[in-house]
Amino acid sequence: MRFPEFTGEWKEHSLSEYLEFKNGLNPDAKRIGKGIPFLSVMDILADGVINYDNIRGKVEATEKEIESFGVNSGDLLFQRSSETLEDVGRANVYMDNRTAVYGGFVIRGRKIGSYDPFFVKYLLATPLARKRTCRMGAGAQHFNIGQESLAKISLYFPSMEEQQKIAEFLSLLDERIATQNKIIKKLETLIKAIGNKLLFGDEQNIRLGNILIERVEKSTTNNQYEVLSSTVKGIFSQRDYFSKDIASENNTGYKILRRGDIVLSPQNLWMGNINHNDKFDIGIVSPSYKIFTISEEFDCHYIAFLLKTRKALYGYMSVSEQGASVVRRNLNLEAFYELTYKIPHIAEQRRIGQILSKLKDKIESEQTYLEMLRAQKQYLLSNLFI
Incomplete structure (x- = not known):
């Protein structure tokens, strides 16, 4: 080329x-x-x-x-x-x-x-x-x-003239990539701000143990399901999705994760290692993770966004500071279940969940476009140079 x-x-x-x-x-x-x-x-x-x-x-x-x-x-x-x-x-x-x-x-x-x-x-x-x-x-x-x-x-x-031509062309693509990154960052900032404004009010005080139900369902057949990535971190980030790889090892004993489930790491919960599976009907994750379903009395999108806010994590840390038996590297389920949040009635939960879900979808769409631009750049790097 x-x-x-x-x-x-x-x-x-x-x-x-x-x-x-x-x-x-x-x-x-x-x-x-x-x-x-x-x-x-x-x-x-x-x-x-x-x-x-x-x-x-x-x-x-x-x-x-x-x-x-x-x-x-x-x-x-x-x-x-x-x-x-x-x-x-x-x-x-x-x-x-x-x-x-x-x-x-x-x-x-x-x-x-x-x-x-x-x-x-x-x-x-x-x-x-x-x-x-x-x-x-x-x-x-x-x-x-x-x-x-x-x-x-x-x-x-090549000659200096051709060097300059190629450099100018790729620089324009880099500028577009930089602009796309700014678009995504602004959307991430927006969804965080809206989330913190809408998710916490003065409504009914609900205990987390009444919202989440732990579920243990294990794989019994090798290579039965797709392996979902261990990336369960991030707060309202374009990276809040599960990448998937075809299983190529003995996956017996892995936990099954279904659409709508909450997954979290029992280690370092204070770092925000929690996510909501709204991408895949079924898959498997490491046996070390905790899997929760969300009670039918609550909107799953609302609860998922709530648990991934920094305010929710700060609440968890405040329980730790009050003397609960919680250490940074191991989740104490008793303390976890006792966390309480101000949660609106189901109709309001659904309204807020829909707003935030649309913004999240927009971020993911922009992220997909960013990946396309990066792939285009890699293609050009492979073909514009000897």
Whole structure:
């Protein structure tokens, strides 16, 4: 796939022809948290390019350190170490003229050759570049890549004009992805605000034990059902769904989860590990999870949204603080069942549940579109580059 005005052959070059590599600054802990922007791996992995204003960390640095470990516009920054081989050596570009420095888990590629910085950022994310970069990674518990290894990586570069054309095209797609992320975040903020406003009122005080009924139904046949992901965390998030994988192991003893059920982890409940299965008719989850049905006297969508709000979790923590036998890593069902909430009558529950469900569906629709844009970008990265 190529723009029609370009016909010349791409030429293979090593990164050492374009970049001069250097490891980052390793300050003591007392200097971290104030000073000038201090670029880290998290900044490399963030969406979009790196600029002065979006760098997360700060550090007190001397003039000599700034001179030695400063970043200039157009410099490439590489992730030096990773827990997974697939992430080692991931790269981003700094596009700002203001002074910032980079940390020890980062390798700087100082621009010494002529290239379009955006093009090289995209080039380094292509399947071929990732394959050749990962091949250079080494390690046991952590995978690492060094300056010499990065310098040896060779990739194909077109003319400067074609670099700029490709970079401009992909930058437009990145801008659309960034806009889509903002749309989703605004919808998430909206549903949280509406939820906190509507879900808690001055109506009847109901004990949680009268709402949830624990159910234990176990799989008895191998590969009988689809395995639902263990991701049960999130509060009104576009990630509040169960991804599914076809079972390929012995699933006897797994708990069966049916549509409408509430599932929660008995460990770390204070972190919000709770979800509502409104996606699949049936599936199985880890035996360690607790499965609840919602009493027919209550609207399942209303109760599901209620239990996933931060106010609901704070209520749980307040019981813990009053001396109930609850520890962070194990759910005490007696204390859990004694939680009480102000819940309206069923007609109002249904009205609120419908409002929040429509907003949740809108978020999921926007998330699906975001995934489509990301897939489109990956397709282009695989086809616009040699």
